[in-house]
Structures are given as C-alpha cells and as structure tokens.
Amino acid sequence: MDRRLLTTVAVAVVLVSVAYVAPIAAQGHLPSAFRRPPTHTAARASTTPTPGGAAATAASTPAASTPTASATPTPTRTLKDMHAWIVQASCTADVLDSPSGSWLLTAAHCGASDSVQAAGRTWTVVDEVTTADVDSAGADTEDLRLLRVDGNIEAAVGGGFVVGTAPADGAMVSIWGYPSATGELTGCDALTVSAAADGLSVDSCNLPDGTSGSPWYGADGVLRGLTGGPNEGGTSDWDSESIRFTDGTVSWIRSVVG
Template identity: 35%
Template structure:
C-alpha cells in the first residue's frame, strides 16, 4: 500500500499533543547555513519567559509564553494555537512557570485564569490571528508583573528588526535563545531563520533591544513546518486591538 502523504511537521505534532494532553506544540528545526539557538542564561528579562504546562510546572508541556506589561500586571502573550483551537476549544488546566530551568521554579507557578483570542481565530483557526493574551491569577498575594516585570508590547514597528527569541523545547529543561533579524514572509507575517526551535517553542517572544515584544512564534504554518524557519503574525493594529480587549 502506498504511504499516506506526510502532514506538515507542526500540524502533525499539534494533533498528537491535542490527543494526548489537550495541549498544542510547535516545531522548527535547524537547516544548513542557518544559525542555531543556544542555551539561554538566566537574566531579569529572560525570567519573564516561561513554560505553559498542564496542571504543574513538571506536567506535560504545551508551549512558551512571556509576561507583557499591562494595567493589572497579570498578562502573558503566546500563540493562539497554544491555548485554543476550533476542534478542542479553550484549553483547561494550564499553568505558567517563568524562569523555569532544570525543574527549578524560581518565581513559582501561576494559574491561567482567562484566555483572549480574536474571534477569527476562535471560529476559523485563521493564521492571521494566531496570537493570544493569557491572564494569570495572583500568587501569594502578588501579580506576576510585580514579581518578574513585564515587557512592553511593540506594534507597528515593521520588519527587519533585530530580536532575541527565547523558548522552551519540550525535550529540554533549559530554554534556548537565538539573536536574529526578522524579515517579511508576507505583508502580515514575519519570519526568522534559526535552528533548534522544536516542539514547545510556539509562543516564544520576539524581543527587541529596547525590550518590546514584536512577535511570537506562530501564525503561518502555526509557526513553521520546515526546519530552521519560524514565523509570527506581524504585531500591528490587529494585535493592538486584541491587547486592548484583554486589558479592559
């Protein structure tokens, strides 16, 4: 019998995770000639990046997320496909662990309380809206931004930006980071080329030198289905509007 056509790597892994965990992952490997991500060292800014996992910090991993500045100090940004899909709806039991490393949870584990996605993602899984804002509850009477700070959201900054991208591959207990320059994939999607961004790195923030988050791994092909290339929805007015909805 002839083999069935292979599904795109990220889509296939998403289906497997959805069935096993009711969670979603991503994939992005290296390619010849592309830089490869390195293990990230802890830093005050890096500690704003963490794992989204099921129920506990050591539970099954879904994706990566990061803290963004908000009026209430309780907001994360990630990819929408990490937290919601048309087939399985909003995911339950997610927790966020900033600065996670080798089983160590220096800032605790924060429960997810609410998820905000664009209606066009919720009803159509439209890759043009593969961004989500996630509200987390208080821990020990403190908001998460009081503990680790938050990166400002950067919208309307265009392409060709130098960014640092930190994410958590599922197979590792340490984050990886790559310093790269973005380029346009389309008028509404951007990309970067760097190896090592395997399952679990969807939602990884693209952070500029001034600390602004200008993208997250997701969007086109749910973040990419070929080794060494990752994508993001361009952070433009669509994302600004979604942020406003999440914070009002």
C-alpha cells in the same frame, strides 16, 4: 530821665539776668535763646523711597539656590534580564506589562493552559481570551491567546513586555522559548527578520517544538512578534514564523489587558 538813673537801671537788669541764668546753665538746662547752635547736626533719616521699593531690593538680592533633586535613573535592563519574562505554559508564554500584572501572551494553537511556571512557583490560569472570542478580531490577530493568572506575575518576574507593531525588514530581534523536550530556555539574539505582508520569518536559530509563543523582541523590551501563525510557528525547527503585528493587534491586546 537822669542819665545816672538810666545807668543804674541797666546795671540792675544785667545783674538779675546773670543771677537767673548762671545756676540753670550749670545744670545743663540753658534756655534755647541762650544756647549756641550745635556745630554738627545729626543727619536726618531720609524718607525718600528707594526706587522700586522692597520688590527692587528683593530682585537685586540673589535668591538662595535650591538643590535640584537628580532624576532617579531608570534601571537598564539587558536582553538576559528579559529572559525572566518568558515562561513555560503549554508552550511558551510571555508576561505582559499590564495594570493588573496578571496577563501573558502565547500562541492560540498551543491550546488551553491550566497553569504557568514562573518565579519558583505555579500560577493558576483563571481566564483565557483568544481572537475567536472578540468579534472585531481579524487576520492580524490570528493565532494569539491571552492568559490571566491568579496574581501579579509581572511583579514576581521583574517586568513585562510592552506590545508594539512588527519590526521592519532587516531589523534584529531576539527569540527565546521553552522546548517541550528539555524544558530549558533556549534561543538566539541578533536574528535578522525577513518581513512580508503576510508575516515575519527568521531562519538561523534552532527553535524546536514547545517554543511556539516565544516573543520576538528587541533591546527596548517591546514585543513585536510571536512564534506562531498559519504554519504553527514555522515549517521546520530552523524556520520560525510570526504573524505580522499591526495597530489592530496592539489594540486588541490592550482592549483585553487594559
């Protein structure tokens, strides 16, 4: 082909290309073949999983602290507070901690009681149980009488005694009761117990007639003895006695009051 003809054709192709591309480039639609690669490319989102996944992320994030509710403190009862648990019956009777809140313990030799005075009212005795009513009762439950009244006397007086076994020799107890002559609560704290196989005794507190059935207890509110026994509570006002509470005593009381 003639060299001049080839030159003419090449010039024509260039002119056609310019005529086509220029308007498109002006509108921002330059074909990819004619674009310059971008100098900076956007970082591609990583698809590589984080070691441990969501669980690891959660584990590394400190958990929000949850406030811990403080334990409600147990009200502290004093020996004087427990005086309300000691009431007047035919002698002295002691309110027990029981499911029904209606049981009291006294001495059997005091005889039957029709009523109990406590918390500003009269409570009617609706049931009585003595060791003679229970076939399994033995010497360790002699001279005890349980009384049930017509309501929750435990709630009315603010609590009741838990029954436990006898204190050790030399232990300290409180003994309070209602003398028949005055009808006013009297007694002593920090009395030293003399413990023997057949019973307990104290000899440094004046506890006259009417205080039979008085509880022998400590600051823990556990009743571990009761004025009574073979000598009906002692040989004199200054010599108080109690039967020795054993596991059998505790079991017998629980079998009745629940």
